[in-house]
Amino acid sequence: MTKRLHAILVSDLIRHSGFVIRTFAFLCVSAFIGGSMLSCDRTDSSKKQVVLYTSIDEPIARPIIDQFERQTGIDVLIVTDTEANKSIGLAEKLRAEKDRPRCDVWWGNEPFHTINLANEGLFQPYDSPSAADVPAMYRDPQKRWAGNALRARVFIQDAMRSFTGRLEGLGNGKGLAMARPTLGTTAGHVSAVYVVWGPDRADAFWRSMKSGGIALLGGNGPVAEAVGRKEFLYGITDNDDGANVRRTNPSVSMVPATLDGGAFMIPTTIALVANRPENADAKKLIDYLLSQEVEQKLIEAQFAGWSIRGGENQPKAMQIDYVEVARKMPEAVRRATAILEGREP
Amino acid sequence: MAVCFIAPLAWVVGIVVANPAAIAELKLDAFRMRLLARTIGYNAAVALVATVIAIPAAVVIGRGRGAGAKILLVLLPLSLLLPSIAFEYGWKQALRLAGLFPSPQSVGDISRCIWTLAAWLWPIPAALGALSLRRADASVLEQAALDGVLNRMTLRVLARPFAIAAAIVFVLASQEFAVFEPSGISVVATEVRMVFETGAYSSADNPITQTFGAAGGEPMGSTGQSARAAAAIVTAVPLTLLTFAIAGVVWFASRRLAVDGEIQIGRRSSALRPPAWVGWAAYAVIGLTSVLPIAAMVVSLQRRLDVTRIWNTFSPQMTGSLFLAVLAMIAAMAVSVGLLHRRRIGVIAMASICFLAGGQLLAIGLIRLFNRDATAFVYDTFLIAVLAYVSRYGWLALAAAATTWQRPWVSLREMAAIDGASPWQAVWRVILPLAWPMLLAAGLLVGVLSMTEVAATVLLSPQNPQPIVPMLLGWVHLQRYDAMIEGTLLLSGAVIVPAMAIVSLVLFARRSAVALGRKN
16 A cells, blocks of 8 residues: 555544544543542542441341431441351451551441450440440440340251151251351350360260261351251251241241350440541441340341340340350360361361 | 552562461362362363353354344353353342252252353353354365365364363353352362451361461461461462463464464355254353343342332442443553553563452452552552452453554554654554554453452452442342342343443454455
8 A cells, every 4th residue: 555545544534533532532531530529429528428347147237227327317338248258257357457447337246256356456445325225244344345136046947847857867967057167156156165165075065066967058048048948957057047048938947056054145246446537427326236226127127036135035045255255266166167077186 | 550460460479478388388288189179170160061052152153144143243242241140140040940959069059150150151162163163264164065064174163262262261260259159169269268358268178277366365367467368379379370371371272273364254155054953052042041040030029120229229339330440441441552652562461460360369469569558548449449450351451452563553553654653643643543442342341341340359348439249249148139139130231231332342343454454
């Protein structure tokens, strides 16, 4: 192609493409500026926003937070994690951000990680007026965290399982299922066993479970679903997971898993994160999350089973030191996991 | 480019070097062998299934002409660009509606995961196979048709591109954890995430983290993010090395494929057109793999599909995802423009290595690099997410820019130089006006992939703005949840428009390039 033809071609293309390029550039810049404004709108310090890290199931937490936002006009950014990582993943995120925390309020679905985080200095004291009627067993004496609404560890079974079905289940190793002890509330339950019984009796117990063919699944939800599908006779899980399965399979029944004469109760726990700028809105959120109104919502949603403040049909709670349970949790989980997974030397 | 492609990788290596205990774990013991074998086995099965179901579409697009092939040509990339979450949750709903509930980690559950990934990635072998058939010499195929061995010849032509595509599918599948994690199935991707985020292990006998939190009285995971990061990277090393080896083989094989011939467009003998049943089979695959999971989600909804309500519910997160996607697109295009000026093979190589390393390792490197006071302006803002997306997918934009260093673009550059244009003038006045459709398509592709990216997004968990993917991952374990379905459908819908724009731009760019080649 000659130089002249090339020049004609190129100039012709430029004449038509120049407008397109300029328009595209304008659109890109507009998108960038518009998007930046969208983003800056959320990071604007004058706009009230509270960042909440929560391991409460998101379908449960979101309506509660939405109500708070409507009532107060305060924007709450909910940060959660996947089911597999929920409790410990968020705790580790908080630890990783210790020097420059991005979270204002912590709302855990159990007290053990909360206690450990408080002992590491990640929470600051806040005496919420909503926690005034919370029993001492369920709040920190240094006011770094407080509990609201109680769940419990439960045994679940499919009551309509036939007699022969039960014999088959016992015979083929499908008798009992539990979540892997490294996860969430199961870790706390395992640790409570060691606290109450001591290491020798607890080890013997887990060895008997192992020899009996206990199955370890990926979470409390899968345990409940497996029992609901009649894959296992019994399961150890949380009451909210059992309630979820009962919605589709009403024949599933559950009773509190008692230890030392009482049910192992698990409060949700709320704390104010330390090393953050003073944020009155964060304290308002904490007051709200610790309120009886929220506790009632959690019970109505069948996430929690009972009020932390006592009431009717309350199972007898096991009297246990949650701080001791949290302190012994790592070692207890390591020992129990090694036994249940057949890695014990 | 250094921040996007070199810094994260360098920091990943630095993390391991700075943790001698992790270096000691660089060995193939029994656990690692089983983990690697499991991962290779599952993802090889994904590659095999994806390749097999891609055959009809490859034949229809490769040998066929007319509306049927063209429609398939458009549907193929749309299917690939749908988010993996849509396939994961959609197939879960489809099985639930069929009354099938595979036990977690059972053979049935593993098969579900394999099928889900294959249903997502099969367009890759279909596209490469079709491309190869279109490059094939039409006269050879016509002679084969006359000899009655057209099908055998077709399979011979498809063999090499299918092998390459299977390798690509294997690599992409091995980087996904969202499909396996809800069931507790242990593969390298799930182990890496569990080790980094929790310090615990998801499979029964992972010795890597048995030393974590074991000492009496120490809180679980208190060994710190640095040690966990090193352990997570070490967990991924064997598979990463295998991935690089596969990528090397694919690269050499694809270079041979690229010089086999030009794509032939225009009329071909009707004898080469596949029989009608092949066309129906191709459309059946599209329906089975893409339409069925979407339809299953729609049918599973227990409340009315109200677009206004869905948008009001998810608009903060959806706009967050769109914002990050647009920024990633602009950043990728800006980086690619730099490549228009000067050919830099090394940059493309680094970008490719970043992609092969996977989103999780990149995110770990970026978190460890920027989670400090001096770089809070990156870690606490949208910048870290954009960096992650450009690191992972920037190679697409760079590859598009790299094509302008091939024939016939080189001739244009030479002509411009003869006319006295400087390199930048040649770029702005000659190359860019002609290459913009291709670059824009690549940029849009980076944006779309960023919007649906899972691995890095979940680890980074951006807050300003907050994207939609982490929210959906928090619900994916639920058996049936309306909000999960609605959010997934919204994300899928948001992908369709830019995906169609990408297809249009690619077709336009292809025609322009062919016309340019003819003029030269």
